[in-house]
Amino acid sequence: MSARERAARAAVHALLRRVHGGVIELREPDGTLLAFGTQAPPPATPLRVRVDVHSPALWVELALHHGVGFGRAYMDGLWSCEDLVTLVRIAARAMEAGDRARERFLPLVGPLQRASWRLKANTRARSRERIAAHYDLGDELFSRFLDETMMYSSGIFERPDATLHEASVAKLERICRTLDLGPGDHVLEIGTGWGGFALHAAGRYGCRVTTTTISRAQHAHAVAAVRAAGLSDRVEVLLEDYRDLRGQYDKLVSIEMIEAVGWEHLDTYFRVCAERLKPDGAMLLQAIVASDRAYRVERASVGFINAFIFPGGTLPSMAAIEHSVGRTDLRSVRLEDITAHYAPTLRLWRENFLAAWPELVDHGYDERFRRIWELYLAYCEAGFEERRIQDVQVTLAKPRFRAEPLPPLPAAAPSATAARPTARPADADDDRLTAAAWD
Structure with a gap:
């Protein structure tokens, strides 16, 4: 493992120690098994998953490119997981604090990023x-x-x-x-x-x-x-x-x-x-x-x-x-x-x-x-x-519309395994329908 990969690994491990929505087990290329995270408090469903790391290049992708690196590394076979849904659910539970941190930097990076977006706008x-x-x-x-x-x-x-x-x-x-x-x-x-x-x-x-x-x-x-x-x-x-x-x-x-x-x-x-x-x-x-x-x-x-x-x-x-x-x-x-x-x-x-x-x-x-x-x-x-x-x-x-819409759908979830709201509080500035961010 190169010095760059070791530094990236240390940075990613530091982030994983802050995971609070479930437990992620990492099996490294040499067979070492490490566990990160803690379970979310009830009534959230306990989640646990194992990720197999196939190359230390994964750490550089995650440290430098975050979500894009996560996807590219999987596409390139740098890691694997038998239960991708559970892995992303754990990550989703841990993202809220990161969203708040990223928002604090928007006054600094937002104008430049938005200018870049305008150059790439959907003409x-x-x-x-x-x-x-x-x-x-x-x-x-x-x-x-x-x-x-x-x-x-x-x-x-x-x-x-x-x-x-x-x-x-x-x-x-x-x-x-x-x-x-x-x-x-x-x-x-x-x-x-x-x-x-x-x-x-x-x-x-x-x-x-x-x-x-x-x-x-x-x-x-x-x-x-x-x-x-x-x-x-x-x-x-x-x-x-x-x-x-x-x-x-x-x-x-x-x-x-x-x-x-x-x-x-x-x-x-x-x-x-x-x-x-x-x-x-x-x-x-x-x-x-x-x-x-x-x-x-x-x-x-x-x-x-x-x-x-x-x-x-x-x-x-x-x-x-x-x-x-x-x-x-x-x-x-x-x-x-x-x-x-x-x-x-x-x-x-x-x-x-x-x-x-x-x-x-x-x-x-x-x-x-x-x-x-x-x-x-x-x-x-x-x-x-x-x-x-x-x-x-x-x-x-429109202003002259007068028809009566249908009554609401039944409140019950469609199946025993279907999505349900979690116990996480909504954002303080968002009392509408929507939940937390999507990275």
């Missing part, structure tokens, strides 16, 4: 490139782990034994019924995905749907799916940036697309939504959100998800959403927390992905891709389990 051209980097990875990938609806967003599990397909359909039903869709409605969808919502809304509720995406692969898939379903007279699929849309619609739906907008364009996004709705219109937004503190900190940094999975993405906070909505004539009429349903959704995606891996190898995906995607899915599952991030459905309405 129309850059948005297309960034969306393609993730969503154009190939239908053979996404079709192997998503269900038949091809919905790449949280489902809603109405029964503990519900399938992934049933959860996706339940989510689509919830959206359509919340907006009281019917044959007389013309719906605009911002963020087509693979066409799951448009097909469901037009096929089951008889409404017209205009849906837009900037992913060429998703556009081609959705056009073919609409044609195959015989719904070309009711569904129009556009290959167009949301900022270039025209016309007015009765209802608007956007399902986990806002994360790709970028913090610097939130005002523009909601202004467009407001302009595209008729005076009595309403929209349903499904969004992954972070706490106010996380939003402030992550705007000035690049984490694992940004670096390897969703370039240019930003999780908004509820305060940021409310601020931008407040600059329009839209008003919030309903907010529902569906976080408990995302961990089981991600668990099933990860199981499907790993089960399909032998087939994916035949399509050219390599071992480094498998490792980073397995970590990505586990990372997000752990985030929702610990409520580091949350998923919400927000109904926004």
